Amino acid sequence: MNLLDSKHYLLSATLKEEKIDGYDAYPLCLPAIRGLTDKLMFHDAVTFIVGENGTGKSTLLEAIAVSQGFNPEGGTKNFNFSTRSSHSNLSDYLRIAKAIKRPKTGYFLRAESFYNVATEIERLDNEPSFGPPVIDSYGGVSLHEQSHGESFFALMQNRFGANGLYILDEPEAALSPNRQMAMITLLHQLVNQGCQFIIATHSPILLSYPNSTIYEIREHGLVQVDYEDTDTYSVTKHYLNNHRSMLDILLEEEK
Template sequence: MKLTETNQYVRQMSLIEDASLLPNQFPFSLPVIQNLGHISFHPNVTYIIGENGMGKSTLLEALAVALGFNPEGGSKNFSFSSYASHSDLHELLRVVRGGSRPQDGYFFRAETFYNVATHIEELDQGGFGRKIIDSYGGTSLHEQSHGEAFFAAFMERFAGNGLYILDEPEAALSPIRQLSMLARIDELVEKGSQFIISTHAPLLMAYPDAKILQLDAEGMEEVQLEETQHYSVMKQFFEDRGRLLHHLFQK
């Protein structure tokens, strides 16, 4: 059953202190942090979108770490570190939880999922009993294509009744797989899951009634899919590709 505002897992996120008191250095100098205010999450699906460098991944990483996830991804049982590059932003976040607690949870980060796969291999080599890889379908993630490994996590590891924080999950997915991912999100939402997703993919942003929070140089605002730059650029490309390319290639 879908979560509602009364029983969603994460309700809000805000800064503990006034943004003007933050250090004038990355990531605290980002407009999205300086103008964070209170972010209210949708009970089912919230998208955080924007151009490169706007702070989407930084914000998602801080939220995940504040909730107890490993900065490089995985479930809350993962505690490895390949390279400690995460900021201290999580220490300055106030996260308001909802009335229910998730039975499952996962922080999926596209750029470090290779490290998660390697950690699983290492744990399974020295472990006893059921192997961790069995919960991903049983086939080594390193023996699959990038996209197949991503999809193994989405289809096999995500079990429902969970909180899933996804940072650019479309990175290795074809358009068809992105649509399949959208269907999988719906399956898990119907099983009482909440998603918070950073993405550049208009296909993946199309979940009905989801909240889309767009980051730009001014901060953050809630928008509809059709109002996003991602949608308008793709629409222009498919409706008048020749004109777009003409202007793009002008010397």
């Protein structure tokens, strides 16, 4: 690969195996992490990571974000707060290959701690010596004064800009199906403006974005798959096409 011609900011991730004594302890024991003995190649536009709860999606995304200087709880690289220090040390074991081109902006969005980011923005804006209101970059309306979904979307519409690196952990958590479809449009606009995304998701809607690479976490690690071969797609499709019979099975014990 010619790094000068690359549209990537991040090229790949792999483990520093020379620093690892074993894979029995957390987080190295997680399926998503064991799979990094091979390189995880990032798409220059959108890379999706999907898998069951507990397989290591969020842990992996967090480590990638921390390795690039983002706050573990989310936000830009300028955020430096800690509500509860609970992130793993996985970033110490990651080797990230980067292109020569550098992103002009970026954001680490994680659904579970977005409330903490919104609170930190309000704290900074209450410091008279801090400077221009931070919330102006998020649409000018307190994120706490909007619904969860509205605040998420306000963030993406106002704070995400061209030539950025965006690492998103389950962004669909607060978004309705209609908003998820709107996010695909926004995602595409930003990709066309030179942005790179790495996204962990359970959403079959977001996962349908065509200009992407999908990795599914399976028993022995990460496997690159097509959209229709993911469990996310197949389980959702089967349920929606057979919801009456599925409900009969799921609720059988209650009869």
